[in-house]
Amino acid sequence: MKKAEADLRIVLGGKTRAGKSASGNTILRGKVFKSTSSSSSSVTSECQKETSQFEGQTLAVVDTPGLYETKLTEKEVKREINRCISFAAPGPHVFLVVIEPNRFTEEEHKTMKIIQNIFGEEAARYTMALITHEDDLTEENTIEEVISKHRGLSNFISQCGGGYHIFNNRSKDPSQVRELLKKINTMIEKNGGSCYTADMFEKAEKAIKKEMERLQNENQAMTDKEVRAKAERRNEFTQESRVAAIFRAAAAAGAGVGIGTRVGVRIGAVWGPVGAAVGGTVGIGVGLAVDAVRLKMKPNDCVTQ
Known part of the structure; x- marks a missing residue:
């Protein structure tokens, strides 16, 4: 069976209305994700994966909800995290x-x-930090000045191994996408030519391949791309609850967990930030330690093709 994997897997994270969906559309050069820039009420409510070709590279972009600011239930949060991991397998x-x-x-x-x-x-x-609204910058107010004046933003960017890139999502100029991909590929080379993977991505990829074999045995007329797309959405990994450690890890990063008569869970702007905040006006805040559940990096041979 052919791999049917993208050359470059990109996971978009950030809070609601930061421009995730619009940036995904800019990268893929098409209106494939619903963007708040075109609708004041439309926001991403679930993970979505779309692919496209750009100058010889197959790009796969995973758009994620701003879960911190939505009213998703615990079940829905778990579903979207598992789905995001599955979409990005064998690793972003x-x-x-x-x-x-x-x-x-x-x-x-x-x-x-x-x-x-x-x-x-x-x-x-x-x-990597992707800074949007480049069109709001001026000669007197450059991105360098904005970063230098905002200590929090400056500190965050300094932690990003890929640095940052600026986007104007109103522009159709492909050069900004070309420059972004150049920076991403440079970062990949710096990381030894590999994608990022961990135990959860490896388990997701194993479940996807198993489901692909089942689907292809049922319908041999399906293309590899169709088979993988179906397998990514529904497999043993996405159906099982594998995110208990994620809740505890996110909570330990600074979010509180409340226990009340009606417990709601919200995990903050996936990867930007993915946090857990459990609602209810009645609750007791508890801090959870992450040491026992820390997920460790594993060696991998997932290379950019």
């Missing part, structure tokens, strides 16, 4: 944390710590 080449520079918050400042608590310390080397 980059976590793009989408940021609107003039609205950078303390929650976003914690993003890197949360990413590392969930995926392991090495995840920082595969993270």
Whole structure:
């Protein structure tokens, strides 16, 4: 069976209305994700994966909900995290944390710590800040000046192994996408030519391949691309609850967990930040330690093709 995998797997994270979906459309050069820039009420409510070709590379972009600011139930949160991991298996080449520079918050400042608590310390080397709204900048107010004046933003970017890139999602100029991919590929080379993977991605990939074999045996007329797309959405990994450690890790990064009469769970702006905040006006805040559940990086041979 052929792999049917993308050359470059990109996971978009960030809070609601930071420009994740619009950035995904810019990268894939098409209106494939619903963007808040075109609809004041439309926001991403579930993970979505789309692919496209750009100058010889097959790009796969995973758009994620701003879970911290939505009213998703615990079951829905678990589903979207598992789905995101499955979509990015066998591992993302980059976590793009989408940021609107003039609205950078303390929650976003914690993003890197949360990413590392969930995926392991090495995840920082595969993270890049994607700063949107370049069109709002001026000669007097450059991105360098904005970063230097905002200590939180400056500190966050310094933690990103891939640095940062600026986007104008209103522009159709492909050069900004070309430059982004150049930076991502440089980061990949710096990381030894591999994608990022961890135990959860390896388990997801194993479940996907198993489901692909089942689907192809049922319908041999399906293409490899069709088979993988179906297998990524539904497999043993996505159906099982594998995110208990993620909740605890996110909580340890700074979010609180409340226990009340009606418990709601919200996990903050996936990867930017992915945090857990459990609602209810009645509750007791408890801190959870992450040492026992830390997910460690494993060696892998997932290379850019």
